[in-house]
Amino acid sequence: MSLAIVHSRGLDGLSAPEVAVEVHLAGGLPSVTLVGLPDTEVKEARDRVRAALQNSGFAFPSKRITVNLAPADLPKESGRFDLPIALGILAASGQIPDAALADHEFAGELSLSGELRPIRGALAMVLAAGGQGRSFVLPTSSAREAALAGQVRVLAANTLLEVCAHLTGQGVLAECLPADESIAVGSDYPDLADVRGQAQAKRALEIAAAGAHSILLAGPPGTGKSMLASRLPGLLPPMTLAAALESAAVLSLAGQFRPEFFRRYPYRAPHHTASSAALVGGGSVPRPGEISLAHHGVLFLDEIPEFDRRVLEALREPLDSGRIHISRAARQAExxxxxxxxxAMNPCPCGYHGDSTGRCRCTAEQVRRYRSRLSGPLLDRIDLQIEVPALPAEALQKPADGEASAVVRGRVALAREVQIKRQGKANAHLTTREIDQFCPLEAAAAGLLEHAIRHFDLSARAYHRVLKLARTIADITAVGTIEAQHVAEAVQYRRIAKD
Structure with missing residues (x-):
């Protein structure tokens, strides 16, 4: 037949809409025309497919070939359509039967020799294909990633010839099964026991892990702020399968997912020179930024006042909503x-403001200007704000005797389990209505909170965040009603913003 239809998928943000690759052969001067909003990478498939077919022993038809990527209004990018285009040409020219094409979806980039190369977003595509009942044929390395979804029969292929042999019944592609992704939770994370001293900061880190709260660590250089931040993923409870798949799908879009890291919390630490597009995502073809690559994980911003002010302000909406919507003239993605x-931040530009040795030479105006790089609205969205002071020499010389991450993680897991049973989410994600329902206060606690609102001039947002923080502290101590001591501790973690 002169017409063949091959099923594949595109990428539009995190969604993967179905794309029908229609190939038609007609008389006329030999040519290959691609339509359906293909970008440069897709247009270059004409030369890759021609060489791959010829080097695999197939004849490239001397016909007028039209390839339509439907729907026509969905932009198509990357080399993922090489394989379906090649199969469509072979089926339309009668070199392979087209009967088996309807039962499969295909994606893969072709080398000139006919080998299949990995693609971005394989996991997202397979998750979207779950209800179609088709098998998904992918390059071997991408198939191992996609098989983690466990929703679609994933077939792995190394070359175009292997795919054609499978379709003609002369061979069988191996089914890629989900590997045993179970790991000893926290075994590969840095241990909290390595951090000497800093009892208050460790306590704050435990609270942050238990309720999924954001945290700001402020102190002079070399006090352990970066060490503490790197220990947070090891304190978090085991990652659920749903969260792991969501995180892996986003990383797959950027080509940064590794199956051996499945169910590990992502830890992203971009440099302070990162642009707004690098942090929140963007580009003419929208790609996920660092905040999305840290989905369900930890985003560490060291030397946060050194980030561009506009970059930091872009974090405000995602901190509240948990999503980022990117709009460009021709493309939108969520x-x-x-x-x-x-x-983490220093107290002043030189880092030694308030040091007893008098090393700081910063003026009051320099200190004020440095701290003002963090706007009030952004600070309002950070639940815990902790001082990390310099340690005395005797504390540094003592052997590390703090709790190991595994011990703290046990308490965190119990507190998080209480939250999931009570409200189905971590405390940091409670809405205003849910706060009223799940954060009951004792009379003394309500009075103390009312006094704190007046004394510290807390905003409505800060009030609700103090309540959520107090709820987490009560959960760690297995108390159902928030008491005055829980409110008092939660209020103490907001003092940096007012100092």
Whole structure:
């Protein structure tokens, strides 16, 4: 027949809409025309497919070939359509039967020799194909990633010839099964026991892990702020399968997912020179930024005042909503961005403001200007704000005797389990209505909170965040009603913003 239809998928943000690759052969001067909003990478498939077919022993038809990527209004990008285009040409020219094409979906980039190369977004495509009942044929390395979804029969292929042999019944592609992704939770994370001293900061880190709260660590250089931040993923409870798949799908869009890291919390630490597009996502073809790559994990911003002010302000909406919507003239995309923010800063430009040795030479205006790089609205969205002071020499010389991450993680897991049973989410993600329902206060606690609102001039947002923080502290101590001591501790973690 002169017409063949091959099923594949595109990428539009995190969604993967179905794309029908229609190939038609007609008389006329030999040519290959691609229509359906293909970008440069897709247009270059004409030369890759021609060489791959010829080097695999197939004849490239001397016909007028038209390839339509439907729907026509969906932009198509990357080399994922090489394989379906090649199969469509072979089926339309009668070199392979087209009967088996309807039962499969295909994606893969072709080398000139006919080998299949990995593609981005394989996991997202397979998750979207779950209800179609078709098998998905992918390059071997991408198939291992996609098989983690466990929803579609994934077939792995190394070359175009292997795919054609499978379709003609002369061979069988191996089914890629989900590997045993179970790992000893926390075994590969840095241990909290390595951090000496800093009892208050460790306590704050435990609370942040238990309720998925954001945290700001402020102190002079070398006090352990970065060490503490890197220990947070090891304190978090085991990752659920649903969260792991969402996180892996976003990483797959950027080509950064590795199957051996499945169910590990992502830890992203971009440099302070990162642009707004790098942090929140963007580009002419929208790609996920660091906040989305940290989905269900930790985003660490070291030296946060050194980030561009406009970059930091772009974090405000995702911190509230857990999503980022990117709009460009021709493309819009939405990515999940439910990350746990950990930020670190020095008290002044030189880092030694308030040091007893008098090393700081910063003027009051320089200190004020440095701290003002963090706007009030952004600070309002950070639940815990902790001082990390310099340690005395005797504390540094003592052997590390703090609790190991595994011990703290046990308490965190119990507190998080209470939250999931009570409200189905971590405390940091409670809405205003849910706060009224799940954060009951004792009379003394209500009075103390009312006094704190007046004394510290807390905003409505800060009031609700103090309540959620107090709810987490009560959950760690297995108390059903929030008491005055829980409110008092939660209020103490907001003092940096007012100092």
């Amino acid at each position: 990515f999940p961005a439910q990350f746990q923010l950990v930020a």
